[in-house]
Amino acid sequence: MSITLKNVFAPTPTVTRGKSVFVNADPKGTNLVYACGNAIIIRNIKDATVADIYYEHPAATTVARYSPSGFYIASGDVQGNLRIWDTVGKEHILKITLKVLGGAILDLAWSADSQRLVVVGDGKERFGAAVFWDSGASCGEIIGHSKLIQTVDIKSSRPFRAMTGSEDFNVNWFEGPPFKFNKMAATFGRFVNCVRFSPNGDKVVAVSSDKTGVIFDGKTGDKLVDLQGGHAGGIYGASWSADNARILTSSADKTCKVWDATTGACLKTFTFGDTTNDQQLGCLWINDSLISVNLDGEISFLDEANVSKPSKVLKGHNRSIGAIAYDPTTKTVFSSSIDGVLYQWDLHTGIATPFTGVAHKNQVTQIQISGDSIITCAKDDSVKISTISSRTYGPSIGIDSPAVGVSVAGDVVVAASMKSIYVIRAGKLVSTTAAAWEPTSISINTNQKEVAVGGKDNKVHLYNLAGDKLTDAGALEHHRNFVTAVTYSPCGTLLATGCANRSIMVWQGKTEKVSGWVNHSARINSLSWTANSNHLVSASLDGCVFVWDVVKGDQPIQLKNAHPGGVNIAVWTSPSQFVSAGNDGAMKFFDVTFK
Known part of the structure; x- marks a missing residue:
């Protein structure tokens, strides 16, 4: 017998009210990458059934970005850990892990040659660092801010430039490499939430919680034009069109807007609902896809032909899934x-x-x-x-x-x-x-x-x-700890039970048919029968799933690390497929091949 992963229904991004959500994409525009829980999610833009999850961070993740080459992803977490890992293959081999800040990493940016990174966030000694990705050696100083830095971006062409935005209301300008503080480019009325260079590097936009945005020259950092009229609420995200001519912004006023990058005039306004969760906290313009993320973590694909209704909305969970069920009728x-x-x-x-x-x-x-x-x-x-x-x-x-x-x-x-x-x-x-x-x-x-x-x-x-x-x-x-799962078989003659002492028993009436399977290393969370009552699937706090042959009593199939942090439930969707869910907020579908 064997178990093969078929599909992953990914969790949505982790969101916090009043904080930007940075959703990024690979250079080809095939996949989104974002943070959720302790994981980094890689999600196909066109097909919502295709996703991959990177689980190696030791703490809650905050941001992830592809290198311009597309071969690596750099990701950060709340403990200041920067991990750089391979995107080729499912193993996601770790290239290096660096402790760059004393607190949370909030944003990061690659240089166009995929050699340097500027990482910003919170810390006791510094709020940002510029490093070579392969060694961690310094390639400049990110200084000049008095409070944590919320956002950063690097110009995509030489000579390299970098811009940072901070909770001290300031936007700072850096030249390099090595990156050195050059000037304070502007001061806003509240936190600066997002800065982004245009794809050709000629311009850079900064947006703030004070409801305004400013476009700067990408080579000198000099102010060019304001976003005319701004938003009615704080602006949390900004992203450029591929032709460098327009900018997409997202706001707590429950709208997204498209702006002319030359005049700063508003060209289009996308509207959503009127609930608190309709606040838009992040956005991305990748190829022909305009994407926004709301306070519920929902990913909306904006429709330029219909500004009042997204063409598609990816809803779902971004916290632990505790219950699932399959309906054979629908x-x-x-x-x-x-x-x-x-x-x-x-x-x-x-x-x-x-x-x-x-x-x-x-x-x-x-x-x-x-x-x-x-x-x-x-x-x-x-x-x-x-x-x-x-x-x-x-x-x-x-x-x-x-x-x-x-x-x-x-x-x-x-x-x-x-x-x-x-x-x-x-x-x-x-x-x-x-x-x-x-x-x-x-x-x-x-x-x-x-x-x-x-x-x-x-x-x-x-x-x-x-x-x-x-x-x-x-x-x-006969259980030696409290019972956590009970389920009768579809045929009605058998009863499967599991307990916190990791034991599974199968009963026929009051007689033990199976005296105790103890292959799990932690509490049993759920048990589910196939429709023919021949097989059981068990889910456990140990992160593993086992498939058991009740008739033959053969050695079970083990699926390790199905959901790190614990599998809460697994249920059959067909005689040879089950779906599982866990503390990672994802649902995974597996095919089972029986001998």
Whole structure:
């Protein structure tokens, strides 16, 4: 047996209100590169199902940029680590790692010969550094600012010039190499958020939280023209067209604008919604694609023919995904993160569409599907039964404490909170059973007569369901730590259970069919059966996934580092494919080849 990665549905960029989001691209305009969590995301611009993820940073990442040659990516993190790594091949071989600043790296820029880097951000001794990428040796001094430097760019042609923008409201001009402070090019009324040279290096633009932007001469750093009228809110991003004639900006006023680079006149205004999350924090103009990133991390592809509606929006998660489910009827995947928002994913396009209405107010802990209904439970003390065809949230069914699991068979829904077990029919709560031992997970048999509930007391509690009433049917007691996952097989004859002590057991009635698989090195987070009940896939906090043959009992297939930081869930989408999700905010699809 073997496991092969098929697709990656990438997370969206990490965003912070009031801070710029720097999304960059490779020289050919094929891939975007940006920071999310502790990873760097490489994402195909045209195909949302194609992505790669670099996981080697030890801390939260902040920025990444391709070298002009396209062979390397330089990326930074909040600890001041600069890593330069190969883009050729999936291994992404590390070329060098440097500790360039004492605090977070906020932006970086390559020289046109792909030999030098200027890195800026926060630090105790300095706010910027100019280094040779292959040795870390200094190639200049980045000085002249009294507060952290938020942005930097280097002129793309000789003689090299560099511009920096800082929280001290100033834009500084450097000449080199070696790079040396030449002058203060301008002072804005608030933070300078982004500076970018034109592709030919003749001009450079700087934008600020004071709602203004200025275009400078790319050779001398002298002011040429203001962006006429500016924005109604702080400007967080700027990017040039390939012909050097226009500039795209993004703003907290919930618009993006295109400007004439000669006169500074506004040529076009792109509008979005009117919510706080519609603030635009970053932008990129690459070839014929105009891209903007909002406060929700959504990547919008702007349509010059229709300024009121983007041609495409890449939505998704940028934090830990805790629950996913596959619907065989629509052939789509549903997912939710700690924000409680529920997405439906088109597996052919990689496009996610959120549900509308009142969402859960906290993390969704489990998703189940039955026909046109999707059942979710969350830590906001509620269960919802929503409609798939309309993508509309249903009303909340209140329970007494955070929900830990939900399961469905036919017209019966069972749910577990930290205090009780519930039976729900036709959207109504029909019975409640107290559970002093703190439930952790729940599953109902396809025969609609048996319910298994995992507990913090290390037991799997069994119940018989007759009508709306649950009656105690004993317990399974061989786990050595609290039970984290329980799931009945589709055939209804087997029950798989996992625990925090990394053990997996398979039961037939009250008899152990499998006495204990302990191949994982940490807590079991989820278990899922194939439709024929022959194989299990397990997800664990150790970042690994195992596929188990329940019939033959052969050695399982191990998939290491499926999601560094922990795999929260894995579910089958076909007899030979499963999808997994974890703390990296990504969903990955794997093909399994059985012997």
